[in-house]
Amino acid sequence: MAYTAEVSRTNPSCFLFLIDQSGSMQDIMDPATKRTKAQFVADAINRLLQNLVIRCAKAEGVRDYYHVGVIGYGAQVGPAFGGKLAGQELIPIGQVADTPARIDERAKKVDDGAGGLVDQKIRFPIWFEPVANGGTPMCEAFTGAARILRGWLGQHPDSFPPIVVNITDGEATDTGNDPDRLPGLAQSLKQLTTSDGEVLLFNLHVSSHGGSPIEFPDAEAGLPDQYARLLFGMSSLLPEYLQRAARQEEYRITADTRGFIYNADMVAVIRFLDIGTRPSNLR
């Protein structure tokens, strides 16, 4: 149970993203930019997928180190990829790389190596557009995630454990007024295992409550509201390998640190993955 299994094409790992597409996601997060929670969620999932693909990229192809699924929950609960990937629960990362819905082009100023800046075109793949519709059936999403992962674990019993990333405002509408229902389902998800460790559950909390972003806290104190505390409590403690990786990136990490982020970027999780030698020049 040490999270030491090698991630390779013959022994891939798995990422399952759960994205909240409920009606409450149309709330404005930031009055200055009028950005909605749904836009934040779409950006977050697009950036996570983009960074995961790039970590697996080699010249002329992407190595299938991960199987990836995205489950949307709102008016419906189910696989959220569109186009050629529609309806598929888990697909190799290479297929995700090849089938974004569209690719945006933006200009970015970059160092020209001689003390100046030049414009460089950056291509941003987009898989998901903002969606905000219906209730927040998070319990159903967790149940579905457990079913999908049980199938995958049966075929990959010795792989590096799957990572589930749930992106939500935390306001589940299908708990039946049972405050323990959602934490119970989260617990069942985390109890699924490979021979290398338990499934990891990370939560990215998208809130219009404001306040400063929070990354990888180690205590409830200081969290802005009940939803943040709920999601924090459901999130996995960072296993030792992730603690090490996070410390290398200069996060303040303790044994109580959990995979929880409040109104910030979760792309750090992708950087923490061990897919081989990473030159320290890149830090």
Add this chain to the structure above:
Amino acid sequence: MRVSAHAFWLPKDGNLDEEYEDAFQPNPIEAEPAAPCLRYAIADGSSEGLLSGEWARMVTRTWCANPSTRQLADIDAAWLETVCAEWSGWLESYRRGREERGRPLRWYEEPGLERGAFSTLLGITLAHGGARWYAAAVGDSCLFQIRGDEMMVAFPLQRAADFTNSPLLIGSRRERNRGVLESVRRISGEWQGGDRFYLATDALAAWFLREAEAGGSPWRQLRELAAAHPNPSFDEWVRALRQAGHLRNDDVTLIELSIT
């Protein structure tokens, strides 16, 4: 001085030969070269990054050929400038080649090419006059000098615990090389007839140091494997060590230099 040289390499299990991202030079290695001054180098292209194998090959080839460092083996600013310039020319022709083949760069390749490729470098010069040797290293590829049944030198790392997953490496883009020249480790020494040198990339070097720390003589096993060259026993031996969990699954490269 007569040198008998052998090189061995094997990609990571699960990877194809063309996915091997270490490099060694000269390649092919000449078993009994004759010259007053001989240079050998190995490099380990970072597994995170694009075209790392190509970069590792260019790093070793240019380092062994660079006239400014022919006598004293060194990794210096002039060489670094040369190899980065050669890489940007090569990369331009690579981009053009991809377009001509109808396979232009995909969106996911661009960030990696932008960051550049990264590699270790370990090089040694054996000089005939004065029976001296000189070595220089960036990163965790290692050199071991063996005399009789004793390890005289382990360089640049001395302990198995010194290996990390994020060494400072030589980047193909100039702006990523801040601190690299300052990190170059240098060493020199004397050689005698009968000495052997091993140049090994990290997975094998870590195994070597672990064995030595446990009181073993890993050089004996490598000697036997080199003596049996070129039969496939090296590949089988590496695979068995990986299977048993004694060797990290990574590209493996080894040069043995035996002086008589």
